[in-house]
Amino acid sequence: MNQVAITGVGYVPISEHWSKSLRMLMAEAGFLALDEAEIDKPDLIIVSSAFASRLQEQYQLGALIANYMGLGGVPAMSVEAGDASGGVAIHLGYTAILSGIYKNVLIIGGDKLSDELPARVESVMASMEDREYITYHGATYAGLAALVYKEYLTKYGVKNDDIALLAVHDHSMAVGIAHAQYPFPIKLDKVLSSPIIADPIRLFESFGFGDGAAAIVLSALEDIKSDTIITIESSVMATAEQFNIAQRDNIVSFSSTNKAAKQAYAKAKITPNEINVAEIHDSYTILGIIALEDLGFAKYGEGTKLLKEGQLTPGGKIPVNTFGGLKARGHPFGATALYQTMEIVKQLRGEAPHQVPKAEYGLVHSMAGIGGTAVVNILRRMK
Amino acid sequence: MSVPRYWAERITRYRMIGNKCKKCGTVYYPPKFSCNCGSKDMEQYQLPRKGILINYSWIYTAPQEHKKNEPYPIGIIQLTDGTKILAQITDVEPEKLKIGIEMEAVFRKITEDGDKGLIQYGIKFRPVIKQTKNT
Amino acid sequence: MGSDVAIIGYGAYIPMYRIPHKEIAEIWGRGGRGIPPNEKAVAGPDEDTVTISVEAAINALNRAKINPQDLGAIYVGTESKPYAVKPTSTIVAEAIGATPNPLAADFEFACKAGTEAFIAVLGLVASGNIKAGMAIGADIARGRPSDELEYTTGSGAAAYILAPNNHDAIAKIEDRYTYVTDTPDFWRREGQYFPMHTYRFTGDPAYFTHVENAAKGLMQKLGLRPSDFRFVSFHQPNVKFPLQAAEDLGFTLDQIKPTLLNPVIGNAYAGSSLLGLAAALDISKPGDRLLIVSFGSGAGSDAISIIVEDGIESKRDLAPKVIDYISRRVQISYGLYVRFREKLRE
Numbered sequence: 001m002n003q004v005a006i007t008g009v010g011y012v013p014i015s016e017h018w019s020k021s022l023r024m025l026m027a028e029a030g031f032l033a034l035d036e037a038e039i040d041k042p043d044l045i046i047v048s049s050a051f052a053s054r055l056q057e058q059y060q061l062g063a064l065i066a067n068y069m070g071l072g073g074v075p076a077m078s079v080e081a082g083d084a085s086g087g088v089a090i091h092l093g094y095t096a097i098l099s100g101i102y103k104n105v106l107i108i109g110g111d112k113l114s115d116e117l118p119a120r121v122e123s124v125m126a127s128m129e130d131r132e133y134i135t136y137h138g139a140t141y142a143g144l145a146a147l148v149y150k151e152y153l154t155k156y157g158v159k160n161d162d163i164a165l166l167a168v169h170d171h172s173m174a175v176g177i178a179h180a181q182y183p184f185p186i187k188l189d190k191v192l193s194s195p196i197i198a199d200p201i202r203l204f205e206s207f208g209f210g211d212g213a214a215a216i217v218l219s220a221l222e223d224i225k226s227d228t229i230i231t232i233e234s235s236v237m238a239t240a241e242q243f244n245i246a247q248r249d250n251i252v253s254f255s256s257t258n259k260a261a262k263q264a265y266a267k268a269k270i271t272p273n274e275i276n277v278a279e280i281h282d283s284y285t286i287l288g289i290i291a292l293e294d295l296g297f298a299k300y301g302e303g304t305k306l307l308k309e310g311q312l313t314p315g316g317k318i319p320v321n322t323f324g325g326l327k328a329r330g331h332p333f334g335a336t337a338l339y340q341t342m343e344i345v346k347q348l349r350g351e352a353p354h355q356v357p358k359a360e361y362g363l364v365h366s367m368a369g370i371g372g373t374a375v376v377n378i379l380r381r382m383k
Numbered sequence: 384m385s386v387p388r389y390w391a392e393r394i395t396r397y398r399m400i401g402n403k404c405k406k407c408g409t410v411y412y413p414p415k416f417s418c419n420c421g422s423k424d425m426e427q428y429q430l431p432r433k434g435i436l437i438n439y440s441w442i443y444t445a446p447q448e449h450k451k452n453e454p455y456p457i458g459i460i461q462l463t464d465g466t467k468i469l470a471q472i473t474d475v476e477p478e479k480l481k482i483g484i485e486m487e488a489v490f491r492k493i494t495e496d497g498d499k500g501l502i503q504y505g506i507k508f509r510p511v512i513k514q515t516k517n518t
Numbered sequence: 519m520g521s522d523v524a525i526i527g528y529g530a531y532i533p534m535y536r537i538p539h540k541e542i543a544e545i546w547g548r549g550g551r552g553i554p555p556n557e558k559a560v561a562g563p564d565e566d567t568v569t570i571s572v573e574a575a576i577n578a579l580n581r582a583k584i585n586p587q588d589l590g591a592i593y594v595g596t597e598s599k600p601y602a603v604k605p606t607s608t609i610v611a612e613a614i615g616a617t618p619n620p621l622a623a624d625f626e627f628a629c630k631a632g633t634e635a636f637i638a639v640l641g642l643v644a645s646g647n648i649k650a651g652m653a654i655g656a657d658i659a660r661g662r663p664s665d666e667l668e669y670t671t672g673s674g675a676a677a678y679i680l681a682p683n684n685h686d687a688i689a690k691i692e693d694r695y696t697y698v699t700d701t702p703d704f705w706r707r708e709g710q711y712f713p714m715h716t717y718r719f720t721g722d723p724a725y726f727t728h729v730e731n732a733a734k735g736l737m738q739k740l741g742l743r744p745s746d747f748r749f750v751s752f753h754q755p756n757v758k759f760p761l762q763a764a765e766d767l768g769f770t771l772d773q774i775k776p777t778l779l780n781p782v783i784g785n786a787y788a789g790s791s792l793l794g795l796a797a798a799l800d801i802s803k804p805g806d807r808l809l810i811v812s813f814g815s816g817a818g819s820d821a822i823s824i825i826v827e828d829g830i831e832s833k834r835d836l837a838p839k840v841i842d843y844i845s846r847r848v849q850i851s852y853g854l855y856v857r858f859r860e861k862l863r864e
Contacts, residue, residue, distance in 0.1 A: 123446030132392050133413040136493060136505065137471045138442060138449040139457045146440035147459060154482075199441045241419070246459045246469035247411070251438075397613040452563060473564055474534050476848055490572040490613050491564040502600055504609065507564065512838045512846055 003221035004097045004232045006379070007104075008037025009342040011214035014181040014330030016114040022049070022056050023068045025213035026110040029338075030069055034106060037217035043102040045076035048089035048109035050333035053080070054124045055115045065108065075102075082128035083283060085109065086214075086337025087237070087366025087375030093218045094235040094377075103220045109335035110213030121209055128369040130244060142206060142284065144245055144370045146198035149286040152252045153200070156301035160200055164191045165307050166285040167205050167327050172313075174324025176353045179339075181210045181330030205285040205327075212332030214339045229382040230348050233361075234267035236260040237375045245370055254371030257281075257294040261365075264376040265296070268361075272296035275378070276359040277319045277347045279340035281367040282326050291365055292320070295376070314356045322347060322354045337366035341377065348381040384448075384496060384503055396505045399488060401466070403428040410466045432488040433511065434462035439472060439480060448494045460486050460508050474509035485511040523643045524687035525824065526650065527582025527679035527833070530796040531573040532783050532843035533658075535560040535850045535858065539669045545852045546664045556757070558672040558784025560850060561658045563858045565673075566600045570789075571656040572613045574677035577837035578652060579614060581688070582679040586614045589679070590648025591621040591639050595631025595655045595788045597706070597713075599624055610654070620651075628704060629753050630814025631655060632788040636678055637694055637820060643680050650681035657787030662712035663861055670756055672784020676792035688799065688833055689808070689824040695736035697728050698818035705816065711863070715815075724817045725755065729763050732819035733811050740823060744768040747823075748806035751777035751794030753813035755785045763811075776801055782844055788814075795824075797840040802826045 010032025012025050020028075026047065034042065047062045058064065062076030081088040086109040093105040113121050126135035129144060152158065168188050174180040186204065194203040221231065238259040242248045265271060272295060280295065282288025289303035297318045298306045311317040323329045323343040326336060344362035346352045362379040392413075394400055401412030406422035412430055417423040439458030442449075449455070456472040472480065473491055486508040493505040538557040561570065571594055579586055592614075594607045607622035625631040625638070632655015639651035656675030661668035683690045703724035706713035729752060737743065744750075750773050752760035757780050764774045777794030779786070786793055791812040798808050806826040813819045856862060 117447075119445065119447040119450050122444055123448060126446050130413070132388075133396075134469055135446070136396075136503075137457060137469060137507075138445060138452070138455060138493075139469060140442055140444065140446060142444065143440050143442045143457050146442075147438045147457075150440060151438055195443070196441075197444045199443075201440075244413070244469070246467045393612060398615055474562060489569075490576075491569050492566055493564070502566070502568075504568065504613070512842055514835065514838050514842050515845075516835050 002098050002100060004094050005219050005221050005224050006216050006230045006232065006341070006345055007219040007224060007226065008033040008035070008039070008217035009215070009345050010036065011179055011339060011342055012212060013179040014210045014212035014332055017112070017211045018114065022052060022110055022112040023065060025112065025211060026065050026108045027069045029110065029213040029215040030106055030108045033215035033217045037104070037219065039104050039217060041071060042074060042104045042106035042217065044096055044105045045071065045074055046079055046089045046093050046105060046107045047076065048079045048085040048107065048334040048338070049111050050080060050082050050085045051111050051113070051124050055112060055121070081373045082368030083281065083331070083333050083336060084366045084368035084373040084375055085334040087364070087377065088373065090216070090337060090341060090377055091235045091237045091375050094232050097218050097220050105218045106215060107218065107338065108213060108215040109338035111333040111335055112211040113209040113332065114211050118209065128372065134244065140198060141369060142198040142201055145284040145286055146201045147245065148251050148290070148370060149200055152286055152290070155252055158304050161188060161192060162304035162308060163285050163289055164188060164202065164205050165304070166282055166288045167191045169307060169312055170282065170321050170325035170327040173322050173354055174328030177323050177329060180324045180328055181208060182328045183324070201284055207283050207326045207331035210330045210332055212330055212335045212339065214335045214342055216338055216341055228349055230345050231380050231382055233378045233380045234264045235375065235377045236264040236267065237373065239373050240371050243372055252290060253300065254290065254294055254367065254374060256371045256374035257291060257365065257367055257376070260374045260376040261295045264378050268378040270361060270378070275318065275361050275363045277322060277344060277356045278363040278365065279344055280320055280325070280365045282321065283331055287367070288325065291367070295363065295365055314354045319356045322352060322356065337364060337375070340364045340366065344379050348379060384494065384501065386501055389501065389503055397490065399430040399432065399506055401428050401430055402426060410464065412466055412468055430466055430468070431463045434460040434486055436482055436484050436486050437461045437467070438482065456480060458508065471507045472509065473507040479510065487511045522683045523640050523680055524683035524690040524827065525678050526584065526681045526687055526829070527578040528688060528796050528799055529574045529577025529581060529677045529837050530793055530840045530843060531570050531577065531675045532840070533559050533561040533565055533570065533673050534846050534848050535562060536847050537850055537852065537855050541852050542668055556781040558670060559674060559782070560855055560858060561673040565658065567596045567598050567656050567658055568600060568606050568609045570658065570673065570675040571606060571610050571654045571677070574654055574656065574675035575610055575614050575652060578677040578679050580837045581833045584650060584679070586616040587619060588650050589616045589620050589652050591642050591651035592616055593623055593625055593635035593638055593653050595625040595627070595635040595653070596657050597626055597628055597631065597787060598657045598660060627818060628814035628816050629787045629790055630812045630818050630820060632676065632792045633810065633812040633820035633822065636822070639680050640691060643682060650679055652677055652679050655788040655792040657789050659785060659787045660712050667715060670780065670785045672786050674783055674786030674789040674793050676789050676796050678792065686829045687827040688829045689826045692823040692825055693736065693740055694820060694822040695732050695739055696818065696820050697732040697735060701817035703815045703817055720815070721759070724815065725759050725813050726763060726766070728817050728819035729753065729811050729813050730766055732821040733767050733809070736821040736823060746807055747773060747809045748802060749773055749777055749798035750809040750811065751791050751798055752811050753791040754778065754780035754794065757781055779840070793840060799826070799830060800834060800839040800841065802830060804828045804830060
């Protein structure tokens, strides 16, 4: 029976790459992954970008990148699902291999937010939610996450500080990480005194705008030659039961993540307790706390408990975002899930700076906006 | 903003007209093509114009088209029929904005395409105006 | 005239913000010298003539209790329409659910555009051409920075629904008298944003000649005297002019006080006298006779006499009153005023 292995990873540092275009960053990452996989030419290329059609005004990105990499002729496609673009791209690559039609799939994610002025980027980001009825009224990504944040504080009686602590965790994990956007520690009071972007969310509780590209190669398992085999045990995607946040009965849990996670665990035949290390989608600290709950690592309302008890560090019960997460490693939208996956692969290979001892199962959580789409991928070190 | 795209949504926006599933009674605003319950039997539905503010946030980093009005509040209002709607909040001093206050729908400018382009209108919510009754 | 037309609904709207005249004077270095001691209403940044018209219209519909589909005409009188070409009235019609039936046009006659619209609707109803119609006077007046007019350029809207007189009527229209000449006391050229005015020329040859002739003409026509009216609403470019006109014509302070909104909202231009009339309706009793005398620069005056009917008692409370909008007050600085009304133009 077919299984899917990750045979190569490649990535560029996340920062403002003024002199490199999006296609350059993608090609760089792509070839690094292909080289590691020892493959010259993949059977399929899946390009993931949330915003290239608006920020770079570029469509048909799959064909463009394939051609730019001298791989013209190879089937290629472009995938967009907001911040979950990368997760969805990986999911598609996974299904492509399982179909038996493609043996080696190159997945490259990238986005370049520095190409446009911040207010325009805000507008583009807001377009991940309903343009005609949500963002029409001036709602931003941060603004909607802020509504979730407020509701969470009221519902569970939790303090701001406890949520903001996740940013401190992310930063502590980014220390010593070469590709991280902000590889330095930060204190809680600095987070809490940063300017408000959408009350109560502060600037340092949010990802920063940056550019990045990361790639992985998926291969059908019987073609693997290497000693360490990392497989994708399960990959599940789900959309929100109710896309419009106003109409949800419960805005402090995301049905997309919850559903994808439950099914991913079932298909991998494990429980959340068996996950040794995870990458969770914390574009805003509150979304990360809720992810801990939706992914089954903490009871609802108790995400901050795990954090405060230090359970999210490499020695804790459920090490999370061990390369800095979306806050400190960075969040170049279409590339993010690829960075997350590469980071779990490094953990499973035993090559992580903040190593989780004997990591066998890893989880990658990719989510779009305020939960419109979510993908949960469970990775495993076979040997 | 594309004129044809704006024009196609104007009735839904100006008059708060959603739709309702005839089978299970769920109300949607904006309207959905078919219901989550599986039924495609939908009918037009007029939303009420008053409700209670159940959540809000002040936006400080506005997108380009709303930059002029920074900072402004957005909120979720639960209308008198139970339907919830997201809208911008207007005509309120920051210290008077609280969860639980009564709100009413008002027709306001949402954005405009510079000083040559189309003006986009829609519904915002403001605290209800106290009415004196004649003795 | 002898038509059987009545007001079956009326609605007002005044924006929330206020700027005291003192605040404006201080900015322009005029502290202490002859400043009017009052304030004016300032529309917020998300308001324009369309939005204030819509709210007044909805209030009028709530009082009239008719189906908006029955409106055969929606006419908006204004001199601050956001589109020089594209009627305010079609947007209002769409927003209140009157489309696709009604005649819809914007009228311009400076501050008399509202009563022009009113009389046009009156004619359509009286002739049986439409079942009911709405006339709106609305303005967000523009004051050139540092000009004296800046003290008084206010904002407001008033909407009236007219239909054949029936048991539900709020007030029946008794008659009207118009006095119009080519008198250029105030104007705005094509392409210009702020208007021009002619200082003292706006007094006797303009305001007083037209207002007093229209009022006298109507009273003569109907064989009435000032004491036959309970309240009178004059156009209010400032406080002095309507008080002077009242005195000249023989009206008392009590007759004009409830309609004198200028000290609080400034000059609402095409909405001014119609808002004063709404304030009068808010406190009138069946049988009261009310007089409205508008004035539009350019120049002209409409004097309309109405008699309050029984319907006022049950309909008055169905929408916010003028006093409710006046009580809703948030003071702003000159800086915020400049920002809201976009006086810094690129």
